[in-house]
Amino acid sequence: MDRKAHSYHDSHATDRDIAFFELGIKLAALFHIAIGSPIQNNTEVLNQIALGLKKSIECQPFVKKADVSINLFSENGEYIFTKQHPYDYTTITGKNLQAEVEIQYKNLNLVGAVKWIPELNYPFMSIKKITQL
């Protein structure tokens, strides 16, 4: 199956190229699946939503492990999203989502991450760790 899959890539793509390509796929899939999901500032609720996302991304090809966390949210201390009234909740955004995904493709183990980088004003996806097996 792997060999079949490999044959669909350009023949100049190396195993290393494909490994980084796959890492990018995983992080973006996770991000776009998560964004927009309702959350509130309750640690147990946040943990269960994060666990569901982790388990889902771990179903994807080559994923060894995913870690997902959703940060508690406060904006000027004014909006606290603890369900004090029906509309008191928010959603997962690029600002409160943090995740790491570890994949293995052939003899490369890669860890990628997504988190909000204030300096970039951006939920930046990065290559955290490269391990040759």
Added chain:
Amino acid sequence: MDRKAHSYHDSHATDRDIAFFELGIKLAALFHIAIGSPIQNNTEVLNQIALGLKKSIECQPFVKKADVSINLFSENGEYIFTKQHPYDYTTITGKNLQAEVEIQYKNLNLVGAVKWIPELNYPFMSIKKITQL
């Protein structure tokens, strides 16, 4: 806050109208958040993904309870999605998602559901139960 929110609706909208409107919102939000998430045929994994979706929808206004389940999947017995090789997984679709959402708005308790109806070839959203409190 409720009164403020109510003032944004057409003045001819009754509490009952708003209750059914809110029920529709919840089911469609759940559906579109869930669709496309990776899954595999492992009951524990499916349960944890379903639990994450339940907890997320329960953060929305007026939701009393959500129940989500993802059905095991087989297509002609051929594709079984148990992660026997890296590509052996599928995603949540209208065919394998089942959910019920219970909301309370003013003195109405409503239960809505979404599930695949083969006769309609459609993941149909329905009003299951109407209870006057």
Added chain:
Amino acid sequence: MDRKAHSYHDSHATDRDIAFFELGIKLAALFHIAIGSPIQNNTEVLNQIALGLKKSIECQPFVKKADVSINLFSENGEYIFTKQHPYDYTTITGKNLQAEVEIQYKNLNLVGAVKWIPELNYPFMSIKKITQL
């Protein structure tokens, strides 16, 4: 087909109940499909992305018309998202999305809307207009 569909609802659900239920479904579907899509501050680009969303929602049952617009975005005048560098873009959020959906179900014509209400700190979905045909 309509009669078949109707039979899946609780028998106490009136046509009016179903109409408001369907209106809620359309707005939430639109919202969750749109959220997270990359955008930049270029009117033509925003219009084409909005048009794609409009056309998609108009495929749903009972929709007569959808209008979608995405507001130009600026945050303190600092982040202007005009693609001055590769990371200079943002995504559709509850704050910059505005939409109206008109549906007809039996003899009711309904218009619903979603837009950010600063007072509620919330992308509020409302019933805008109820017309008996």
Added chain:
Amino acid sequence: MDRKAHSYHDSHATDRDIAFFELGIKLAALFHIAIGSPIQNNTEVLNQIALGLKKSIECQPFVKKADVSINLFSENGEYIFTKQHPYDYTTITGKNLQAEVEIQYKNLNLVGAVKWIPELNYPFMSIKKITQL
């Protein structure tokens, strides 16, 4: 800005590694944004929905060009999704979505694609073309 962004990656990540990582991100973002959007078998409607997706992905960092098409759908000739009745529509899935994304990162120009590969029973993302500038 690029240099700042680069500093968030592992120092062993080469420009080539980052280029393939970014290519994977674009394809998965496109896929998960598109999946679940309502469509029907009307060429003009499909083209406008596809154009909206193309324009959105072209807002992402390093994207030179995206091409998106949504295939007409028929299942055993029975379900044709032409809006002959309100429920006669379908949604974008891994089976009817086809897209290519071209990015440029430093001196590499890469084209990636996603389309359904029946042999793999999978919407496979592939590296189509690698050009050193």
